[in-house]
Amino acid sequence: MANNTATVTYTAPGVFSANVVDVVGYTVSASNIGTNAVNAYEGSAPAVYLNNTTSAIVRASGGCTDTNNNSADFTGISFSNNQTAPRNSSTTANNCPNPVLVANPSALNFSAPTGQAATVATYTLTGFNLAANAPIAISSGDPSVLVSTTGTLGSFTRTASVTTTASGTLTQTVTVRFTAPATVGTTTTTISNMDANNHAAPVTVLGSAVMAYTWNGATSTSYNTPANWTPTRTTPSNADILVFDGASTPMPTVVLDYAAAQTVGQLLFSNNVSATLSTDDSRTLTLDNNLPGDDFTISTGSIVTIINNTNAAAVGL
Numbered sequence: 001m002a003n004n005t006a007t008v009t010y011t012a013p014g015v016f017s018a019n020v021v022d023v024v025g026y027t028v029s030a031s032n033i034g035t036n037a038v039n040a041y042e043g044s045a046p047a048v049y050l051n052n053t054t055s056a057i058v059r060a061s062g063g064c065t066d067t068n069n070n071s072a073d074f075t076g077i078s079f080s081n082n083q084t085a086p087r088n089s090s091t092t093a094n095n096c097p098n099p100v101l102v103a104n105p106s107a108l109n110f111s112a113p114t115g116q117a118a119t120v121a122t123y124t125l126t127g128f129n130l131a132a133n134a135p136i137a138i139s140s141g142d143p144s145v146l147v148s149t150t151g152t153l154g155s156f157t158r159t160a161s162v163t164t165t166a167s168g169t170l171t172q173t174v175t176v177r178f179t180a181p182a183t184v185g186t187t188t189t190t191i192s193n194m195d196a197n198n199h200a201a202p203v204t205v206l207g208s209a210v211m212a213y214t215w216n217g218a219t220s221t222s223y224n225t226p227a228n229w230t231p232t233r234t235t236p237s238n239a240d241i242l243v244f245d246g247a248s249t250p251m252p253t254v255v256l257d258y259a260a261a262q263t264v265g266q267l268l269f270s271n272n273v274s275a276t277l278s279t280d281d282s283r284t285l286t287l288d289n290n291l292p293g294d295d296f297t298i299s300t301g302s303i304v305t306i307i308n309n310t311n312a313a314a315v316g317l
Contacts, residue, residue, distance in 0.1 A: 010040050014068075024070055026050065026057055043069025048076040058087075060132075064096035067131040068196050097129040101136070101170070103193055103201040110178035110205070111265070111291040113212030113241060117179045119293065120151070123203055125162070125193055127170035134195055135161045136170060142189035144179050145205050151175035164195075180209035184237070208291065210265055212241040215275075216248065221255045238263040239291065246273030246302065256283045265291045272301040279308055 001022040002008050009017040016023060025041025027049045041047070047057045047070040054076035059065060065073050103123050112118035125136065138147050138160040146156035149172060162172045174191075181187065187207040194200045213229040226234045233240070242264055244252055253276045261284035269275055287295035298304055 014042050016040075022066070024057070024074060026070070026074070041070045042073075043067070043071060045069075045071035047071060047074035050076070053078050062094040062096075064094070064129075065131055066197060067134045072133075099130050099168075099195075099197070099199045100126075100128045101130065101193065101195065101199045101201045102126050103174075103203045106202070107204045108176055108206070109208075109292050111208040111210055111239075111293065112178060112180035114180050114184060114209045115182045116212075117177055118207070120175050120177045121292075122151070122173050122175050125170055125172045125174060125201060127164060127195075127199075128168070130164045130168040130170060130195055130199065131197065132164060132166050132168045134164050134168075136164065136172075136193060136195050137161055138174060139192045140189065140205075141192070142187055142205075144181060144187050144207060145189055145191065146177050146179070147191060148175045148177070149173075176203075176205065178205065178207040180207065182209075184209050184211055184239075208239065210239040210241055210291070211237065212243055214243040214245055214248065215252050215254065217252050217254075221253050223254050223256050224258045236262065236264075238288075239265045241266045241268065241291075243268045243270065244273050244275045244304075246271035250274065252276070253278065255279065256285065258283065261286065263288060266293065266295050266297070268297045268299075269302040269304050270297075270299045274303045274305075276305045276307060278306075 002019045003021050004019050006017070006019050008020055023040065023042050025046040027046060048054060050057070056077050057074045058077055059073055060075050067073055103125055105123055108121045108123065110118040110121065127136070140147055140158045143158060146158060147160050148155040148157070149160050149162055156177050160174070162170065164170045176191065187209070189205050191203040191205060192200065193202065213231065213233045215228065216230045217228055219225055219227045222228060226232045250272070251274045256277060256279040263286040265287070267287055
């Protein structure tokens with residue numbers, strides 16, 4: 001079947017000119033399958049061959065199956081056994097149900113320190129009325145975004161594939177992991193989810209690479225001193241992640257001595273740290289950069305004490 005009157009050509013089984021819409025290749029002898037007698041077909045092999053008992057071939061599922069593989073899409077019938085009547089323009093049309101492929105959610109947001117992997121997220125692929133036992137190709141548009149159909153360590157790749165059931169349905173959880181590039185910035189890409197008939201359910205991914213600074217207190221207790229952070233915090237940003245890690249500084253005291261109000265992305269207290277934040281004036285530190293994850297995290301075993309020697313220290317969440 002072609003969509004215009006131009007000559008139809010093929011260069012190999014399954015490789016046809018652009019005007020070809022659909023093809024069925026079959027033969028009258030089993031010995032001819034795979035030979036030049038039937039070398040124009042879709043997929044891995046031609047349809048079933050005709051003989052004394054198989055007098056016709058029909059598309060499976062009442063004409064609703066099309067996986068671009070002739071051997072899977074067509075079955076043989078016998079008119080002598082009254083299996084079916086020939087179909088023509090007067091035959092009542094068999095309206096195929098509309099195929100459905102949906103990804104939920106259809107958008108994912110990630111944030112991670114530069115060069116590090118973020119917490120994974122998932123989406124669910126759901127399909128109905130799709131081709132039976134057919135592959136759904138999953139492909140990430142960027143090397144920083146990897147997918148897995150199992151979510152296990154070592155299973156993340158840029159491409160994956162799942163298969164519909166014998167009834168053409170699908171329910172599959174896909175796990176996505178974002179690894180932040182080495183420089184601060186955002187990555188926008190699309191995960192393609194598509195079957196052989198171009199039914200698609202794309203998922204958009206926005207990944208933010210931000211700076212994470214860990215308190216070291218190397219020179220003083222001053223929050224505003226760049227060398228007291230690792231790496232050196234010379235250019236503060238409202239997307240910064242500030243970490244107080246008990247593994248490196250078990251009991252840090254930090255004086256909030258910045259002059260103007262500041263905004264950062266997240267404050268994280270971990271590994272049984274006992275941190276004291278103090279101020280001798282009215283200071284405002286706002287946690288609000290719309291980063292994925294919690295803006296203010298105190299892990300189990302960690303303690304945060306806020307001391308105000310003169311006025312209130314405001315923490316905005």
